[in-house]
Amino acid sequence: MANTVTTSTHRSGPVDQILLCPACGTQNEQPRTFQFDSGRGVTAWARCNHCDTYFLTSTYDPQVETDHTRHMAWGNEDEGAALNQRRRYGFVAALDRIEELGYGGGKILDVGCSFGGILLEAKKRGFECAGVDIVPEAVAYVQGLGISAEECSSLHDCTLFSRQSPADVISVLDAHIYWPNQPAELRAAYDLLRENGLLVIRAITKSALVTAGRFVGSFSPGISRKLIRRAISDHRFSMPLKSLLNTVEEVGFEIVSASPRGTRDTREMPLDTQAAHHVGTLLWHGLGVSIAPSTLIFARKKQST
Template sequence: MAAVKRTIYRALYGSRYDRVPWGQRIYVRPGERLAREVQWRLRLRRAELLTLAEYRERTDLGEIEEFVVCHLCGDSRQQPLFRPTGPKGRWSYQVVRCPGCGFLYRNPNIRPERLGDLYANGYSAFLTGKYAADRRRRYRLTMDSFHPVFAQGGGRRLLDFGCGAGLFLELAEQRGFDAAGVDLSPDSVAEANRRLARARAYHGTPEDVPEIAVGGFDVITLWSVLAHLPRPLDDFRRFRSLLAPGGVLMILTVNAASLQLKAHGSAWNGFTKNHLMFYSAETMPTLLRRTGFAGVAFTPFYGDTVEAGTTKLSEPLQRRLRRKVEASDGGNMLRALAFADDEAIDRWGGGLKVRRLPKYEG
């Protein structure tokens, strides 16, 4: 099928877009953005709309799973859209859409007390090797997009939630942050502490570690962690309580409004084995508002190699790519900076398009 698609695209567009990375070609090929949006609307129109009871009757429930309703708006109706499946069928799950607010999430979802089962063995091996070099590059590019928050730590306290093998904590301590991290994978935490000089990684949750539970953090980072959280409202209330006045929360996650999702459906690369929830620039502000944050800013993602300059594109293609990404979904990754309060907006919001969030009354 992939070979057939390549042949069709080559026949339609020739070779002029071959230098554009595959994930970004969808933005620069004429007419494709419109075609994918139409494809998405047709998918939504054709999808069933079920009550939770109807959905439960026809859906299998795994040992560590539970049925859930929309965490953002509480709507219990289910609109099944996707069935991501791993290599050779090793894993599979159902992704539904909330018809009330448009939120995408896995249902059945993982029970919070069993979340550690997903990371118990060998997870640190995934977080190292070639993956490590790619991750470090993405860290730097994202930090640059939110300059000057990450330019110099200056002794400010930083918490990396879901720190994995400590790759970002290394960068944070090099930039002068007083950094700490937590993670549910014991082997990842052990690997992190082997590589760190001053920063420290802990196994468990923030409540398990007195040094972290006391709060007062200037920065909290969630690098590809948000999609893994089965109780996001609880977690984000906790993050808000851990932030000092003027503090910020940085989020990098897959973008559920991505044209790639609309094009590839269940085969989208954001549907991975351990991902549970999928956010966009339309749904994330609801999560932040409900958990006490004062504002949020998003920066577009043009692709790692394009931003790093290792993929050389002509000026016209560069401009076209950036214009289309900014005018549509913001890219396949969602980069957000959440502000704890007005002080944080005043201090760190300069140069960013900050969306102020009204106080949640609920």
């Protein structure tokens, strides 16, 4: 059925190449491919046979990605600093939970720290803060706030922490969907954390919306395009929550909690987005079904044996 969908926004069919799924790291032979109209224009996508993630098939180029990010709200100073204010509610909710789990005042490394984001709130609460980002202007801005920061396109290049001098908490808020190889980045996070250290991921989990968009495509191409564009935004992949939790566990973390609760950035969200969050939270807590657009995951590094 899916392979017969042939509207202008998403053609699908097998492809004769082997593609690495950036979300779970599996090599896919002849995955189904699609053309999606996303925040990056009309681009080629595939769906992983192993974890059901939709992913952008173009090669990851750190320089292209940095230039792309500069054009987004979180990649330039004027909008980025204003965004910190609008997103404060989400940062407060994440930090409340980090403190509740016993990591208050610890060393926190924020991955994709933008123009300060959660680190501004964490600093006020007495955390020892550090951040990495791919945008040099963001890194310079954060350094100007008196916070350690480093320009890195991969956590493997991060020198702010090490096995000898590890972090207590690593946060990845709305950033995992830009990773070219998520398992590799999670392993790097694992190495930079102390034993029992905490990994916090605010994950975008909208792959069901992409699937819904594909299926309405045959009779309503306009709605289909809108749904898919909204689900994907400018992300590099769209992963089901269950697959993400499996990937995090495979790297050596134990899931402490995963819930849509506390993921709302702001109280100024459009009403339909707020409603989706409420319904998502109810379904997740009542039935264990995830349709929420984002999920806050807390995972603890298991002690090595």
